[in-house]
Amino acid sequence: MAVLLLALLAVPPKLPKSSAADKLQRLINANRPPGVFELISEALKDSTLEGVPIDSADGETRGCFPILSG
Numbered sequence: 001m002a003v004l005l006l007a008l009l010a011v012p013p014k015l016p017k018s019s020a021a022d023k024l025q026r027l028i029n030a031n032r033p034p035g036v037f038e039l040i041s042e043a044l045k046d047s048t049l050e051g052v053p054i055d056s057a058d059g060e061t062r063g064c065f066p067i068l069s070g
Helices: 019-050
Strands: 052-055 061-064
């Protein structure tokens, strides 16, 4: 499996219709994905630079350097 789903982006609940609520909803929706991506990439930062030992199919342990791609 070449691609793994790391996270499902949370969808914030809809706020009641009003001008102030609409502005708040847009602000919440705009700030949510960058925060999730930062959380995921922060967890992968060390393993990408230093590598992670992973057992391969031939029984050997090899250094793996996971790379996040889009």
